[in-house]
Amino acid sequence: MSFASCDPRAAWLMRLGDTTLVLGHRMTEWLSRAPTLEEDIALANLGLDLIGQTRLFYTRACELEGGARDETDLAYRRAEPDYRNPLLVEQPNGNFADTMARHLIFAGFATPLYQRLAASCDAETAGIATRSARETTYHLRHAGEWMIRLGDGTDESHERAQAALDDLWPYVPELFEADDLDRAVAASGFGVDPSTLRDDFDAAVDDVLARARLAKPAEPRGQRGGKAGRHSEHLGHILAELQYLQRAYPDARW
Amino acid sequence: MVSQAPVDPVADRARAQRARLQAARAAAARVTDPEVPVLGIDDLGILHDVAIDEAGTVTVTILPTYSGCPAMGAIALGIEAELARDGFPEARVKLTNTPAWSTERMSEAAREKLRACGISPPERASGKRALFSPSPDVVCPRCGSPDTERVSEFGSTACKAHWRCRACREPFDHFKCI
Numbered sequence: 001m002s003f004a005s006c007d008p009r010a011a012w013l014m015r016l017g018d019t020t021l022v023l024g025h026r027m028t029e030w031l032s033r034a035p036t037l038e039e040d041i042a043l044a045n046l047g048l049d050l051i052g053q054t055r056l057f058y059t060r061a062c063e064l065e066g067g068a069r070d071e072t073d074l075a076y077r078r079a080e081p082d083y084r085n086p087l088l089v090e091q092p093n094g095n096f097a098d099t100m101a102r103h104l105i106f107a108g109f110a111t112p113l114y115q116r117l118a119a120s121c122d123a124e125t126a127g128i129a130t131r132s133a134r135e136t137t138y139h140l141r142h143a144g145e146w147m148i149r150l151g152d153g154t155d156e157s158h159e160r161a162q163a164a165l166d167d168l169w170p171y172v173p174e175l176f177e178a179d180d181l182d183r184a185v186a187a188s189g190f191g192v193d194p195s196t197l198r199d200d201f202d203a204a205v206d207d208v209l210a211r212a213r214l215a216k217p218a219e220p221r222g223q224r225g226g227k228a229g230r231h232s233e234h235l236g237h238i239l240a241e242l243q244y245l246q247r248a249y250p251d252a253r254w
Numbered sequence: 255m256v257s258q259a260p261v262d263p264v265a266d267r268a269r270a271q272r273a274r275l276q277a278a279r280a281a282a283a284r285v286t287d288p289e290v291p292v293l294g295i296d297d298l299g300i301l302h303d304v305a306i307d308e309a310g311t312v313t314v315t316i317l318p319t320y321s322g323c324p325a326m327g328a329i330a331l332g333i334e335a336e337l338a339r340d341g342f343p344e345a346r347v348k349l350t351n352t353p354a355w356s357t358e359r360m361s362e363a364a365r366e367k368l369r370a371c372g373i374s375p376p377e378r379a380s381g382k383r384a385l386f387s388p389s390p391d392v393v394c395p396r397c398g399s400p401d402t403e404r405v406s407e408f409g410s411t412a413c414k415a416h417w418r419c420r421a422c423r424e425p426f427d428h429f430k431c432i
C-alpha cells in the first residue's frame with residue numbers, strides 16, 4: 001500500500017485532517033485535568049470539533065483518491081513521515097496558558113483558511129469548510145478570551161501567557177508558507193494558498209494581544225518541516241498512544 | 255356513483271410510488287435527536303431528502319450538524335429502524351455536507367419546542383457577531399428575563415453552551431449558534 005496520495009486534492013485535505021487530528025488528540029490529554037469543570041468540558045468540546053473535522057476531511061480525501069482507503073487507514077495505519085501537519089499542533093500542552101496560546105494561533109490560522117475554502121470548486125469540501133469555519137470562530141473566541149484574561153490578569157498569569165506566546169511563535173511561519181502542493185490546489189480553485197491568510201491572522205491575533213496587554217513576539221526564522229513529513233519528537237509519542245489499539249490488535253472492531 | 259375509470263397501469267404505479275415515498279418520509283421524520291429528544295430531525299433541518307427509486311429502495315439524505323456530533327450515528331440507525339418498521343427494510347441513509355447545515359435551518363416550531371423544554375434556542379444570523387462583541391440577547395427560557403449571563407461557551411453536548419439567569423437564578427442550556 002502506498003501512503004502518500006497522488007491526487008493533490010486528497011493529499012491537501014489529508015494535511016488539514018492531520019492537523020486537526022493531532023491537535024484534537026492533544027485536547028483529549030486535558031480530560032479530567034483542566035483548571036475547572038467548565039473548562040474541562042470546553043477543552044473536550046474543542047477536541048471533539050477537531051476530531052469531527054478530521055473525519056470529514058479524511059473521508060472526502062479518500063473519496064477523491066478513489067476509495068481504496070478510509071478514515072481509519074489514514075488515522076491509524078500511517079507512520080510519522082506520512083503525517084503532514086505543521087509542527088505547531090504537535091507541541092505539548094504545557095500549562096494552560098501554553099494550550100490557549102497554541103489554540104489562539106491555530107484558530108487564528110484555521111478560521112480564515114476555512115472561510116476561504118468555503119468557496120472551493122468542490123461542493124462537498126466547501127460544505128465541510130463552511131461548518132468548520134463557524135466552529136473555529138467559536139474556538140478563536142474561547143482561546144482569545146482566555147488569553148485576554150491571563151494576559152490582563154495577575155503578574156504570574158501575564159508572565160506565563162507571554163512566555164507561552166514567545167515559546168510558540170517560532171511555529172507560526174510554517175503555517176503561512178505555501179509549498180508546491182498549496183500552490184497547485186489553490187491554482188485549480190480547490191484549495192487555499194496559506195500565504196494569503198496572514199493579514200487575517202494578524203488582525204485577529206493583534207486585537208487579542210492588545211486587549212491582553214501582551215507583546216507580539218518578533219518574527220523568528222522559525223521551525224518548519226511538519227508539512228513535509230519531518231516532525232519533532234513529539235509526534236511519535238502522540239501516534240504511539242493514538243494508534244496503540246490498531247497496532248496491537250490489527251483490524252479490531254467493537 | 256361508480257365511474258368506470260380506464261385502467262392506467264403507469265399512473266397507478268406512479269400513485270403507489272408517491273404514497274410509498276410519503277410513508278417513508280413520515281417514518282424518517284419520526285426520528286428525534288437523541289440529545290434533544292423533543293426535536294425531530296425534520297424540525298432541526300437535518301432531514302434533507304427522501305427519495306425512492308424504481309426498485310422501491312428508499313434513500314434518506316441527512317445533513318450532519320456539528321462536526322464532532324456523536325448523535326449522527328444514532329440518528330442514522332434510528333432512521334433505518336423506523337423505515338424497517340414501516341416496511342422499508344432496505345432503506346439507505348446517506349450523509350452529505352452540501353448544503354452545509356446551520357442553526358438557521360431550524361424551524362420556528364423547533365425553537366418553540368426548545369424553549370418549552372428549558373433550552374434557549376440559537377439566535378438568528380449565525381457567525382455574524384464580531385469576535386469580542388457583547389453576547390447576543392439570550393432570554394431565560396424559564397422566566398423570560400433577558401438578564402442572563404454566559405457561564406461557558408461549551409456545555410453538556412456539542413450543540414449547547416452553559417448559561418444562567420440573573421433574574422430567577424436558574425442555570426440553563428443555550429443551543430449554540432453556528
Ligand SMILES: [Zn+2]
Binds near residue numbers: 395396399423
Ligand atoms: Zn430566568
